[in-house]
Amino acid sequence: MAEKSKELLRVDDLAIIYKTDLETVHAVNGITFSLERGRTLGLVGETGAGKTTTALALLRLLPERIGIVTGGSIRFDGEDLMSLPPTEMRKIRGNRISMIFQDPMTSLNPVLTVGDQIAEALVLHGEGEKARDKVVQAKVDEVLSLVGIPPTRKNEYPHQFSGGMKQRVVIAIALACEPDLLIADEPTTALDVTIQAQVLKMMRDLKERLDTSMILITHDLGVVACTCDDVAVMYAGKIIECGTREDLFREGRHHPYTVGLFGSIPDIHSETTRLSPIGGLMPDPTNLPPGCSFSPRCPRCMEICRTTEPPETTDGTHKILCHLYGEGGRSR
Amino acid sequence: MHRYVMKRLILIIPILLGVSFIVFFITALTPGDPATLILGTGAELEAIDALNRELGYDKPFFIRYARYIYDLVVNQDMGRSYRSQMPVSEIVLRRAPTSVLIAFNGMLCACIIGIPLGVLSAVKQYSATDTMSTTTAMFFAAVPSFWLGMMLMYIFSLKLGWLPSNGVDSWRHYILPMFAIGLPFAAHQLRFTRSTMLESVRQDYIRTARAKGASEHTVIWKHALKNALLPVITITGINFGGLLGGAMITETVYSIPGLGMLLVSSIKMKDVPVVMGTTLFLAVFFCLIMLAVDLMYAFVDPRIKAKYTR
Numbered sequence: 001m002a003e004k005s006k007e008l009l010r011v012d013d014l015a016i017i018y019k020t021d022l023e024t025v026h027a028v029n030g031i032t033f034s035l036e037r038g039r040t041l042g043l044v045g046e047t048g049a050g051k052t053t054t055a056l057a058l059l060r061l062l063p064e065r066i067g068i069v070t071g072g073s074i075r076f077d078g079e080d081l082m083s084l085p086p087t088e089m090r091k092i093r094g095n096r097i098s099m100i101f102q103d104p105m106t107s108l109n110p111v112l113t114v115g116d117q118i119a120e121a122l123v124l125h126g127e128g129e130k131a132r133d134k135v136v137q138a139k140v141d142e143v144l145s146l147v148g149i150p151p152t153r154k155n156e157y158p159h160q161f162s163g164g165m166k167q168r169v170v171i172a173i174a175l176a177c178e179p180d181l182l183i184a185d186e187p188t189t190a191l192d193v194t195i196q197a198q199v200l201k202m203m204r205d206l207k208e209r210l211d212t213s214m215i216l217i218t219h220d221l222g223v224v225a226c227t228c229d230d231v232a233v234m235y236a237g238k239i240i241e242c243g244t245r246e247d248l249f250r251e252g253r254h255h256p257y258t259v260g261l262f263g264s265i266p267d268i269h270s271e272t273t274r275l276s277p278i279g280g281l282m283p284d285p286t287n288l289p290p291g292c293s294f295s296p297r298c299p300r301c302m303e304i305c306r307t308t309e310p311p312e313t314t315d316g317t318h319k320i321l322c323h324l325y326g327e328g329g330r331s332r
Numbered sequence: 333m334h335r336y337v338m339k340r341l342i343l344i345i346p347i348l349l350g351v352s353f354i355v356f357f358i359t360a361l362t363p364g365d366p367a368t369l370i371l372g373t374g375a376e377l378e379a380i381d382a383l384n385r386e387l388g389y390d391k392p393f394f395i396r397y398a399r400y401i402y403d404l405v406v407n408q409d410m411g412r413s414y415r416s417q418m419p420v421s422e423i424v425l426r427r428a429p430t431s432v433l434i435a436f437n438g439m440l441c442a443c444i445i446g447i448p449l450g451v452l453s454a455v456k457q458y459s460a461t462d463t464m465s466t467t468t469a470m471f472f473a474a475v476p477s478f479w480l481g482m483m484l485m486y487i488f489s490l491k492l493g494w495l496p497s498n499g500v501d502s503w504r505h506y507i508l509p510m511f512a513i514g515l516p517f518a519a520h521q522l523r524f525t526r527s528t529m530l531e532s533v534r535q536d537y538i539r540t541a542r543a544k545g546a547s548e549h550t551v552i553w554k555h556a557l558k559n560a561l562l563p564v565i566t567i568t569g570i571n572f573g574g575l576l577g578g579a580m581i582t583e584t585v586y587s588i589p590g591l592g593m594l595l596v597s598s599i600k601m602k603d604v605p606v607v608m609g610t611t612l613f614l615a616v617f618f619c620l621i622m623l624a625v626d627l628m629y630a631f632v633d634p635r636i637k638a639k640y641t642r
Contacts, residue, residue: 061542094545101543106536111558111633121544157634173544 008213009035009058009181014072016053016062016237023286027053029237030072035181035230040207040214042228042245044221044261048282050237051217052102055183058215059099060089077180095125098174100184104167104191108158114169115140115154121176139176147172147202164195171203178210185217200227221265225249230317233258236283236293243318253315255322256298292323300324333630336640337623344619349401351615352608356397359604365389366414369602400608410612411605415598420609423594428613430500431590434509434582435575439568441514442521447564449518450525455552457530465522472519481512481585498587505586512582517571524567528560535559561632569625573618 016028028050035041043051056062057069060081074081076097081089101107109117118140119131127136141151147168158166167187174182184203188196204227207214216227224231225245232242233255241248241255248258260278280297283289289296295305304323313325367383368375384390388399403409410420449469453462472480488508489497496505532538533556541555580592591610598606630637 059543061539090545090547092545093543099543101536101540103536107540109537109541109555109559110635112555113634120541120546120550124545157638159635159638170540173540 006036007034008037008077009215010073010075011054011058012073012075014054014057014074015070016050016057017068017070018053018063018066019068020066025285026288027067027237027285028057029288031232031234031237031239032072033232033239033242035213035215037180037213038211039229040216040227042224042231043215043217043234044219044224044231045234046219046282048285049234051234052185053237054234055099055185055215055217058181058183059093059097060084061093061099091125094121094174094179095177096179097181097183098177098179100167100170100174100182100187102186102189104163104170107170108166110158113155113157114149114161114172115144117169118143118154118173118176121173125177127177143172143176144169146175146206164191164199167191167195167199168202171199171206175206175210175212179212182207182212182214183217184214186219187216188220188223189218196223203227221261233261236285236288238293238321239319240294240321241319243316247316247318253313253320253325255294255320256300256324257294260297260299292321333637333640337627340623340626344616347619348612348615352401352404352612353397355608355611356400356604357393359602359607360393360396362602364602366602366604369414370417404612410609413598413606414603415601415606420605423606424591424609424613427589427591427594430588431576431579431583431592432617434506434513434579434588434590435572437506437510438513438517438575438579439572441510442517442571443568445514446518446521447525450522450564451529451552451557451560453522454526454529454533455548462526466526469519469522472515473523475516477512477516477581478585480515481508481582484508484512485585500588509579509582509586509588512585513575513579517575520567520571521564525560525564528563529556532556532560558632562629565625565628565632569621573614573621576614576617 011034012032013030014028014032015026015030018025018027031050031054033041043054045051053062053067056067058074058076058081062069069082076092081092084092108114112120115137116131119136122136122139123129123131123133127139130136140154144151144154149165149168149172153161158169161169167190171187174184187203188199191199200223203214206212216223218224228245230242230244231248232239233248234240235257241258248254254262257278264275264277266272266275278297283293283296289306291307292298292301292305292310295301298305302323308323310321310323313320313322365380365384366387366389367380371380371383381390388396391399400411403411410424412419413423416423449465453465456462485497485508488495495508496502497508499505533552535556537559538551538555541551546555576591579590580596582588583590583593591614595607595610595614597603598610630640
């Protein structure tokens with residue numbers, strides 16, 4: 001048998017809009033990335049950059065009738081996810097691709113026990129006939145202890161758990177069927193800092209144990225530094241810079257937005273009284289500016305940036321979408 | 333849980349005291365006296381005075397009220413009807429089953445029609461199904477109940493001859509009143525279920541369920557509906573209680589000897605013991621329904637159950 005290809009996920013030129021009667025939001029505007037087996041990709045960017053939209057599109061869970069994929073393709077393990085019939089897609093959801101949602105407080109159904117919610121995923125993907133089956137229950141116990149919750153608590157309801165514990169349950173549901181790809185959408189944003197570290201460490205350990213690939217959506221560069229192998233920086237629905245973690249964190253050529261992101265992290269060694277944010281706001285996604293969408297906020301903006309879309313500059317694994325390194329810079 | 337139920341049952345007592353006082357007070361404000369009612373307007377004045385004295389009607393209001401409560405609690409006696417001289421408890425208990433049965437049927441009909449259609453319109457929001465069921469619901473919520481009752485009677489009894497038009501002699505007699513009461517109720521139920529479902533299907537845990545790979549059927553009927561049911565249960569309980577004594581128009585249309593008709597005719601005749609007896613019965617029943625509603629909450633929502641056991 002041929003060895004499985006290293007590439008697990010390939011997204012090509014994906015574009016997504018949210019269309020309502022009043023307006024059309026250009027949420028994702030042609031992004032391309034790929035993910036190899038066993039690696040973690042960090043999807044970084046500020047609120048509204050299109051990170052969650054991308055993740056939902058991977059599972060085909062965009063809001064019906066409103067969220068529309070206008071172009072591009074998603075290939076998962078050689079299969080085109082966009083053309084799968086709904087029943088086939090359901091077999092993939094929760095089984096081969098799982099998602100951890102941002103807010104653990106609202107992500108669990110308040111009227112079902114946590115055990116039942118984990119068992120549901122298992123039963124749906126053929127681990128057993130009924131949630132009460134011994135096999136299923138044994139697996140529920142196993143998954144719960146994996147995320148550090150005593151299995152004796154499986155008959156309790158979400159309201160009986162703390163925020164950190166709820167997020168563990170959400171993670172347990174996502175990992176129950178040992179997916180090939182785990183999408184974690186800001187898994188630690190709603191948690192306080194001490195719990196954040198615990199949950200991140202746990203996810204890293206689990207990922208290694210189960211050999212899962214992961215897409216980690218975050219706006220926390222600290223989280224990226226300690227968890228991800230590859231990083232893609234998103235801005236206004238585009239990946240404006242991507243590469244390995246080293247590419248991004250190394251000194252050298254970067255997209256001005258990435259520079260701004262790093263610059264906005266307070267430095268513990270220097271004495272400053274003020275934080276240094278990136279000035280301005282993300283452009284209105286219903287009315288993106290021509291040329292580079294970062295140009296209105298860019299400190300190094302040139303004339304060409306306002307009129308022409310920036311070209312992609314490639315340096316090994318490191319890609320930047322910016323005019324600064326286009327014509328005059330090192331050639332591709 | 334037991335303690336909670338006991339507490340609620342004990343709480344019924346002050347409610348009944350309040351209800352009885354208010355009704356007693358209002359009836360006392362209306363003109364007329366029982367002896368004239370019993371003996372007729374043509375009776376001699378002395379006879380009327382004597383009977384009023386015998387009935388205790390010459391005493392001040394508070395003493396009359398206190399005596400009523402005393403008789404009720406100590407002797408379990410609700411008095412006799414001024415009109416028929418029959419014991420009130422007998423009159424009320426003879427009519428209660430019919431009313432309860434009709435209200436219950438109406439509620440059942442409303443739930444069976446209203447809730448599934450409400451879910452369907454929510455799931456297919458803005459579709460033809462949705463528009464059709466909400467428009468029909470609006471129609472049934474808007475038509476007066478006597479008109480609906482008479483139309484049903486006209487079509488199914490007079491024209492088609494399928495069902496009897498009045499009385500309560502067999503189960504077939506209960507079908508038309510059931511729909512006459514149930515359809516407007518179902519309309520409310522539909523609109524209410526639709527709005528709570530619309531809210532519930534937008535929740536994050538629904539997305540979680542979809543992300544697990546659950547089918548739409550499971551997502552809607554297992555995850556969303558159970559969360560949407562709470563407010564629907566409340567409305568059902570309140571409406572059920574209201575139907576019990578408030579269905580007199582339907583009762584009149586179909587000549588059903590129920591509590592609603594009894595109450596209205598007693599008020600007209602100033603038959604105070606019967607009015608009191610009927611309202612107290614309805615109040616007890618209403619309290620019990622509300623208790624049942626709250627217990628059902630606990631059954632549906634574990635968060636509320638936790639509160640009860642505390």
